[in-house]
Amino acid sequence: MDGEGGRADLVLEDVTKSFGEVRAVDGVSFQVEPGQFFSLLGPSGCGKTTTLRLIAGFEQPDSGRVLLSGMDMTRLPPNRRRVNTVFQHYALFPHLTVEDNVGFGLKQAKVPKSELTRRLDETLKRVRLEELRTRRPRELSGGQQQRVALARALINEPTVLLLDEPLAALDLKLRKAMQQELKRLQERVGITFIYVTHDQEEALTLSDRIAVMNDGLILQEGSPNEIYERPRTRFVADFVGQTNFFEGIVEEDGDRVVVRDESGLTITCSPVDFARRGSTVAIAVRPEKIIPVNGAAPAVNLVEGTLTRRTYLGDLLQLHLLLQGGRELTLQRQNEPDDPSSAWRVGDRVQVTWDPRSSLVLEIDQAFMDEEDIRLMADSQG
Amino acid sequence: MDGEGGRADLVLEDVTKSFGEVRAVDGVSFQVEPGQFFSLLGPSGCGKTTTLRLIAGFEQPDSGRVLLSGMDMTRLPPNRRRVNTVFQHYALFPHLTVEDNVGFGLKQAKVPKSELTRRLDETLKRVRLEELRTRRPRELSGGQQQRVALARALINEPTVLLLDEPLAALDLKLRKAMQQELKRLQERVGITFIYVTHDQEEALTLSDRIAVMNDGLILQEGSPNEIYERPRTRFVADFVGQTNFFEGIVEEDGDRVVVRDESGLTITCSPVDFARRGSTVAIAVRPEKIIPVNGAAPAVNLVEGTLTRRTYLGDLLQLHLLLQGGRELTLQRQNEPDDPSSAWRVGDRVQVTWDPRSSLVLEIDQAFMDEEDIRLMADSQG
Amino acid sequence: MNLAASNRTVNAGLKSHAALVYAFLYLPILIVVIYAFNDSRLVQIWHGFSTRWFGEAWRDDTLRNAFRISLITATLNAVIATILGTAAGLALRNVGRKTRSAFDMFMYTTLIVPEIVIAIASLLFFVTLGLPLGPVAIVITHSVFNTSVVGLIVRARLAGVDRSLEEASTDLGATRWGTFYQVTLPQLFPAVLAGALLAFTFSFDDVVLSSFVSGVGSTTLPVEIFSQIRFGLSPKVNVVAVVTLSLTIVAIVTAQALLRREARRVV
């Protein structure tokens, strides 16, 4: 890391970018601390790539500013920004060797030969590509290509590294392995990472902070824990992890919030300020938070239902309960021989419960459930 | 289902197929009962597609036979087999509408107009495509295309339906939804499904029986439960689910098998016949079977280690322990507030255990760990 | 019919058809090669083997001159067409739909309008404006058509070139020119080369356009051969055919080798 280009924060101020009718990025603001691993998470077409391209300088915002270390770089061309990108499909130069690909940036910067060689060796070593330096990209496996792309960006010691779904093209096993590697690397070099992904698990595993996007807007920003455990809207709750949704009217507020849904089920939640008595709220309960009642019946959130289906996932089991009033409830249990649920059979009437802290009260965000979402959901279910 | 083409079993007898040097399918034999959901699971290039193509008749085996309802159909052209295929990327006819795609098979069979219309309507309704009947494939979403492919095969009421990774092109959410739909449909129509996939979770969720393939061979065949809970080889254990591997020498055999590994760890397992005292065996322990010691220390399989890393996956946590002797052990816990592990901090010394039944004793199968596997693994780790 | 047997029948049918087509394609070439060694003063009558027409052709100033003119005009034409076509192909990526379709229309019409029509239109153009006919006119007339050829090839190739490669280059600090030179051009090279070769061949082979707009001392080889065919054939034509054929094969083989080497480097 050289002196001037050291750590710095990246700030987006109310950045908007439209393509014709489409508002690809709509008033996005966020701030990334130096050395942070910051993820942009969202469904396809939500504007993640566009946001990244605005930071890299491939697109110009219609309004708003992009600041790096406090300096406005909104109008700077890409080659003048101390930012580098790892492209979605790597965009390796097919006509250049690994070495020449990785050295490309330094050659542009007219770095002296000896330093170039030194940094090249160092970087190739870091990503374990020394042996492959004279190969061409198409002679490399997916994982190796990915490492070349990473090396090509890292060697320039950028202040911020942008990564656009860098692992999307890899298969499951390799993706898992590369995730770990990426994380370790980021911790070691200490560069700020802006990481785009539509894989919630990946975002949760890797990030220091996550911004969940939809339709060009940032819906929620926070640590992985915040995003998963305290989603603010239904969209976020649904997109990040699986959920059982309830909708009902607040019967008690204050210290303990109690909500009754249409089927008469009462759900106890931890207190939230916007849940006023009589208002309608949505509640999300994660399948893994629901536990079989074992021994003494709990005081709250005791639910009884019939086991309709067990889905065997190997390490996990999904248990589908039919509650009174026709609602479905899904539980997820680890596949352990000692788990109480392992004795359940389809057709059994069983009791389950969950901690009031696990009842997530959401603002009703019909705004985000616009027509297209509804169509898409209908489609994916039908 | 018409009379003659009703239920029947499919039998492969020692089928072999080579392409030049490559033995794509190597002496494969299996039998599928009528109405079964049978999956072929294996890594890329293991011969799954080739097996399917041999059944469909697109390839001719070098040796061996393919029997349907006891009749040898090895030399029958594809259009004369009562078998239909759902292709990997659907292979929908781009120049035909949904309707014409779906009706294609019946037109070939010269089914009378009125019956054609009736069955067309019925099938389109079953897969909920009535509204889209005049669209062309490219005007459809991935999930819709998938349903057209399914309908096009199902309408012919085949004895056996072959599906080649039918969901591989869909994104996660949609894939999950379609899995459920496929399973329900298969249960309803009762047709035998031969399902090819490289996604272990999909195979476990959907299948009645699974055959795990590698390098053209079938390594193990059994119910999802058998495959996951009693993998016979290291390859199967590793490919289906995550595992902690140990290797050691049998110290006790008989009622209780006790194995000691190099680091001195003693592992207690349930009895297996091939574990003779003094022999070397491998042991696999699934991360989700390992539980924190809560209260009284268990008699066997008590392991102590230092928590080095927590990987947050939202619904799950992966806990990485460093044991004495430098081994790593990975646990998987549900992300519940009440779980004992939720109190653990990185650096803590903790105790975990598992049921002897969860120690899976494997035959050492170096045979399957040939050079390529080793290279691939090195690659995916590096 | 048995599956394998029916496969075999179809394969055999296709194969023998292909053999016939190859015969159809090569029979004329073979004949010309054979007749180049004909001793006869007459083209069509076989008199015995001789290589004397090779000598005669070599000593024939008219043929040598025509060959030279053809080489020069075809090369100049290829240079112009390659520059204009490549530039246009590149620019077409960045223009609006309307401009693009208007330009497309130009390119396609130059290919669609029959050569004879272009030939006379060009002739009328040069005559009416009082511009001289001759080598320059030939080069210009050829290059119009060939600009479209190069333009379309380059554009097709560009469609397959990932824009993000160029973005990656600027991202890594390269200037616009640096990016063009270091990334775009190497990607484009096979297409540009193919386009240039095609432009050269089309021009080198052209008889219609050339014969209408040629002037003093600008008789190209095809025009010369054409007028010989029309006015009295000399066996030297066969020799010319054999020589150009050999040159072409050498050129193609070299180009293929080059392209393959490039291809190994590029793509």
Place this chain on the structure above:
Amino acid sequence: SRELRPNDTGTSGAATPGATPELEDQLSIYNWADYVHPKTYGQFEKEFDIKITEDNYPSNEDALAKLQAGAKGYDLVVPTGYMVEIMREQGLLMELDHSQIPNFSLIEDRFLDTAADPGNRYSVPKDFGTTGYGYRSKFVKEEMSSWEDFFRLAPKYSGRYTVLDSSPEVVGSALKMLGYSYNSVEPKEIEEATKELLKLKPHVRKITSSMREIMITGEAYVSLTWNGEIGYVALDAADARYVVPSEGTEVWTDNWCIVAGAPHPAAAHAFINWHLQPKIQAQDTSYHYYGSCVEGEEEFLKPAIANDPAVYPAGDVLEKLEFAAANPEWLRLRNEAWTKFKAA
């Protein structure tokens, strides 16, 4: 006997009479293909140290079209008589400086001062020939001697005829058969002739000025052409006969002319003068079988050629022959008839 006039057009850079201008070192000739002995140019080049380049055309009209279209840079062109008229009318030719062509006096009078170019101000005859037809007596059993024979036998030898790719000759042949003038400009006569031609058309295998090879191979039996062509055919097919039709036909001269704006006029004059030498004339005649217009070339010719009536027709035959005489109407009528003939 011929009055030499000074160059008074003022349009050319030709030297003033009398003075011998400096010769340029190049000469560009636009000529019929294969129309001089292969050695001829070389001899001139050697003698004068002038480099000759030659382009060829297959018909008078082609040459005209090219010059008309503004082809610049040619020095010499070789139009037939009637085309000389058209070209000079069009201002395509440069007036000659006869003082630089002393050998002009060697030319026989009967080829001079024609209607096409009174006073030969623009042209010097190169050679002469007739338009008739040839046939292979091996295939054609009848003795042919007239245009009438030519047209009458066409159905019998259908598909074995060729005609020249040139309108005046073909239209003229029908006119002569009908007993009209070769140069008729009567629309009715032309119309009649056109009808005859359209009747002939189905039997014509090819309209071409290069019938040599297919006559030799026997693919064609009868060809409407010029005498020299049949002379060439006869080298390989001894049974080939040339007929100067008894109704009379065209006699023509092809002429050296200097193109207006010629870049090398002095060299052009020198070449014309040099080429008029009887020895050179004889050399060319023995190559292309067209008669020379110069006196005294016979002594250099083989008797077989010198006495060949196809090359040098007898005096009484010559009497009946006409030179073509063009004017706009003449040409227009022929072209329209021609286009129809080709289209039919």
Place this chain on the structure above:
Amino acid sequence: MASRSSVAEPRALLLPAWGWYSVFFVAPLLIMVAYSFAINDPDRFFTVTFGFYTDQFQRVWDPLYLEIYKNTFLMALSGTFGCLLIGYPFAYFLATRAGRYKTFLFFLVIVPFWTSLLIRTYAWLLLLSENGPLSGALQSMGLIANPLNILYTPISVWIGIVYDYLPLMVFPLYVAIERMDPRLKEASRDLGAGRGATFWKVTVPLTMPGIITGCLLTFIPMTGEYVVPEILGGAKSYLVGNLVANEFRTAIDWPFGAALSMSLVAMMLVVIFVYLRFLGRRSEESLGSFL
């Protein structure tokens, strides 16, 4: 959407080609149009009077010329059809059966294409002549009694144009067949269709863009063909191209020649238009997609 990428080349690069086309392509065509509405001065050699006279177009309507247009159209049509008939199975072979020799076999198709068209055409003159090798071979095989007499007839012209333009048919067909997903054929077999049904219902419709492109690429130049009839054609195989050339080379009637070529272009446009309409919108993209 015209989105300007940050790495875009300047649009001004289009200008040179644009100018080149305007001056050396559009202007000549406009001048030709002007000529087609001019007349010749009757009293002078080759003097054109410009104006808006329709005389030349009236002359074109002479049945004599219309016959030539018809013959040209039929020749181009049958030539295109011949190319398709020969080219399709051939391209099919190349694309699906050539195996590892594919590149080489395809190369063999290209080689003739890169050798002088003129010489290859003229070679047919040698081949087809009455005393030529083909005639001799056929006679000695007893297939024909008399010498082959097809040179200088429409048949030899047909052979010539089919020969010349066959590669232009094969290339797009090859691309289309090659590009076709072979699993679609398998899907069809899987659904019970035999070989024939699969060919007509799946292969042909799917390679239609290639068929259309190939047909246009051969039909268009065939309508304007000039060289082949000139060499291989006889007195009766005159096509519009030759007629046009005649007006310029021999008759020197430029206005009429211009009118004839205008009519040729018009005929071609009509045919292409009808063809594209008939085959639907898909075809419009096909030419572009090939090139």
